Amino acid sequence: MHPYEEIRTEILRRINSQAWPAGFALPHEEKLAEEFGVARGTIRRALSPLVDAGLIERRRRAGTRVVGRKAHSSTLTIPVVRHEIERGGHAYGYKLLRSSLGDDARDDQGLFAGAPLRHIVSLHLSDGRPYQLEDRLVNLEAIPEARDADFSTVSPNEWLIARVPYSSVRTILRAEMPGTNDSKYLKLQRDEPVFVIERQTRLDGNILTLVRMAHPAHGFQMITATDDFQ
Template sequence: MHPYESIRTEMLRRINDQSWPAGFTLPREEDLADEFGVARGTIRRALASLSEAGLIERKRRAGTRVVDRRGHRSTLTIPIVRHEIEARGGRYGYQLICVDEAAASPLDPALFDGAPLRHVRCLHLSDGKPFQLEDRLINLDAVPEATDETFETISPNEWLVQRAPYSFIRTALRAERAHQIDQDHLGLEAGAPVFVIERQTRFRDAPLTAVRLSNRADEFEIITESGDLL
């Protein structure tokens, strides 16, 4: 075990047993370095790790404080559907439903304040069965190449990942009653639950795309594991 790890473990202990209670300001890095008998860099390595994990907050001049834990943090990965399906051993299928019927979209075009938009609705299938319905708006000012793309054989999801780097994402996860379009394309009865992922991406303040992905609740879940410190 490396010095910075044992130091981190000791710090964790102090946080857990309240020697360093929530809100407490830790000693300065140099003092900690003295206490533990290591260089400042090593202390910083330990603190960086705790900061990463969300247990402490660091601010210049103000010092390092123990965070008042307001929840569990974890990193979640929302997979590209095709990979998700193939990982489960299914055969991936893609089907375009319609293009440029934006009026029918469950997404709010106001997000793009007036920019010209492309609307795509398509279906991702697992072994020929509907798995995920995708409803997407694309900002043609930001991604002009999308004007000439028909999306007949490639899903906008994959098309965009290849082409458009983003700098900001906002993702919302919800449970919803199936909309009419969900019922039609995912083969659900009225009122059935769907798991909805809604995502907006921007690149330097320009909204690129917004998407609503709806999944049959009986076949979809998101799992995240975090084997933390200690």
């Protein structure tokens, strides 16, 4: 255990034990450096994840204070669907259901500002059972290669992630009563809802793609955990 880890743990302990309650002003960096017998940089390193996690707040001249906890933050990871299925030891299957350009690909929410679009509907299967219905709009102005891409064997999900390695993403999670397409393709049980993941992907402010991914609720869940400090 490195000094910065020990110091972080100790400070975490003081916060959790209420020895340093919400609102408490921590000693400033030089004092802490002196107390723990390290350089100031090591103190900064110990504190920095606590700032990111929202446990403490720092302001120049004002110092560092313990923040009353208001929320739990955790990291949600959404993998490529094929990897998710294969990691669970299941056989992955994929079927392109529909692909169209132009008027069929409508920008209902006005997000794409009139850009030409491609609309792809596809189905991901796990051991032959419907796992996810993917309904996607791709901005052909931002990704012109998508016009002629062949999505009959590679899903747009994987094709895009390979092409746009990094981008900013907004994800919305919902429970929904199934729509017509959901019922048609997902082989839902009677009254079974769908778990919907909706995602906007942007690069430099331009929206690249909008996707709705619907899962049969039965047997599907998303798991997320805090990155433990301990």
